[in-house]
Amino acid sequence: MEAKITVEKVDQTVFEGDSGGYYAWSNSKTPLLSDSKLGAGKLLLHPHGFALPHYIDSQKIGFVLQGAITVGLVTPNSPEEKVLLIKKGDVVPLSIGAVSWWFNGGDTDATILFFGDTSKALIPGQFTYFFVSGVLGLLAGFQPDFVAKTFGLDHKESENLVNSQQGALLVKLDDGIKFPEPSNHTKDKLYATIDDPSGEVVVKGRGFINYLTEKNLRVLGEIGLSARFVKLEGSAMLAPSYVADGSVQICYVGKGSGRVKVVGSEGKPVLDSKVEEGDLFIIPLFFSSATIADDCGMEVFSMVPSSKPIVGQLAGYTSAWNALSPVVLQCDFKYYFRIRTSFQVEEFRKYHNHPPK
Template identity: 20%
Template sequence: MASKASLLLSFFLLVSTCLARHQQQQQQWQPQNQCQISRIDALEPVERIQAEAGVTEIWNTDEKQFQCAGVEFIRHRVQPGGLLLPSYVNAPLLSFIERGRAVQGVILPGCPETYESSQEQLSGQSERRGQRFQGVQQDRHQKVENLKEGDVVAIPAGAAHWIYNDGDTELVAVVFFDTQNNANQLDQNHRRFFLAGNPQAQSQQQQGQRQPRRQQGREQPYLNAGNIFNGFDAEFLVEAFNVERETIEKLQGQRDQRGHIVNVEQGLQIIRPPQSRQEQEQEQHQGGRQSERQGRRQGERGQGSNGFEETICSMKLRENIDNPTHADFVNPQAGRIANLNSFKFPILRQLQLSAERGQLHPNAIQAPRWTINAHSLVYVTDGSMRVQIVNNAGESVFDDELREGQVVVVPQNFPVIKRAGEQGARWISFKTNDNAMISNLAGRVSAIRSMPVDVVANSYQLSRNDAQKLKFSQQESLLFTPNFSRSQGRASA
């Protein structure tokens, strides 16, 4: 009996120890009270990772506002003819083309290679390269996208992708990562897995500069980052690819000194549709949205549901958010707002992300509001605006000018108001929900407007007449025309 009791006690202690360690690891992996923020700052990139044909600028992930939202943010600047090497990330991402144009490929596992070269293309390429046509293997690959300014690209976690600047000007693309997304089961670090090159080669040259303090366990996705083939035994790869060892050595990239963005000599020869055909496909896609919504409604009622897995290979991965015809709210005197959610861009349902594109005319105001079900990251692309953010204690945590190229995070439920500067403002917001819901505080459709007059009067100690003015004086809904008389009065004072 004594031995059995001893065995049971040992087993109990073992289980208790394992549970305690598991809880400790969970607490370390999920920082507590990260949204107890007393101050938010406008942020700019703190690191520049230089490469042969461009640079990647990185915002400090240790900032409390980033940790609160569980997001990260970077900006790629790719020179004409530059190729951002193929890689994949452990978290879903949204990329916004701020300037320039590009060609991008996203490799979705299990999807067919629908683009293939014709006999004429093969013959022409062989003649240009001085090869014999008979020995050229027909090229096949998954589809590529022509990107332009204003495009939002959605890429699932773990999907390999690359981007090539085929224009005459610098390509500027900002990238938003949701590291707390359910698709990421590693940790709260944005980790990039390169399939080519030797990114650490040029990155190490930046280590002499001042680097921001990083929390223990948080990784930098570009520093000391060789490509994934470098970790395999070369002989294994020779057999796996059935090629010569010299080719495998280049695959591993140990001697590659170009960094993660490389120059492409004589342009990139790839198979892609002309822009006009792609625009036609976009129109066809938009025309089919109504039938798609009807199909979803039928599916919700159990009538002929079409599974998501049947459309993943043909789903659209890009949508232009700058097109004025896509705007959801327009005030000719104040500006416009365009929302990109899963109803307009179905793949966002899988990523659980969305975006908002805003434009305010000089001195115009966006109604004070809060986002019910998402954190928001605001990035200014043009001009400037004064932004105020308030926490649950009624304290101002941000009251400053947000200028072009700066970022601020608005935590879920934190009220925010924006007012454009003298030159106006344009921004893009990335949100951690595929259908972010907004509640306005002022205007024709707002929380105050929806309350009974007596509730407003007694809540704010107002007369019934003043309560009615508070409710009904602002007739615009979301974007408010600037009141020039009041602005001039404040300026003269």
């Protein structure tokens, strides 16, 4: 019995208010999350929305879906705060245990999608956040004498410190608060753009694919994750492929719509579904998948819990079909090739690799 794959929209509201909201895909609705030890969530920040400083129990990647966000990062035991200004199409990796804050200083909403590896998380398939301050903050759990000794305060001052922030998770800040300027030389070290149309694989009139691995963003090697962005023009197809190193894929449709098919070891579709903006689906280990965009085109963000994944192609120039000799193809596809010569097989392969426009 092969894994059951479903296509799901975000179903759990963790927090919602005038500052924005945080939403998650739950294990109950998407059980493959816990089975695959992956987590998925989405942060919406309205203008002047501020996510309080926190750390998380998982390695994760943030994809900016819309807007621009100022982010502060402090790694464990580091005396330095790194400040980033990330915008739509940027990807920022986040290390487990690192403290971060998120602020929307613009005039429009900002949304960031999070995918992560929850193999070390408190609850596999879910992210757990630990806030430094606020009504759910860690300081609130310590008695005033602990806080007083920690920060060199008297009893009254420690009580005022703990109770000063009455918000939880997200708060809306007043106009005029000036946040730090972005740190110098952070791009290409702490974050990168993934929706660049001059991508790693570009097919004119059909779309492009971009990969972010430890090869082009070193911090991904430290957290063991990688990212991919696929843009398909109207009616274009992403040919069948699989992750050859045995990594699972988690995918999100950021724009447009299309059809996704996933095939498992028994040669039968385990997913054949229409997908649209906001849908999430998971491709299990070694399963092969293909995507065809609708007339409107389609954009898909995905993450693999490996910093240097190996993607195997089932069609195209780098596929096994291109490498196999004509006689092997004749034997492998006996019915189709039984009356064809080696020359005709070679011509078929050329068409397969470079179909006419």
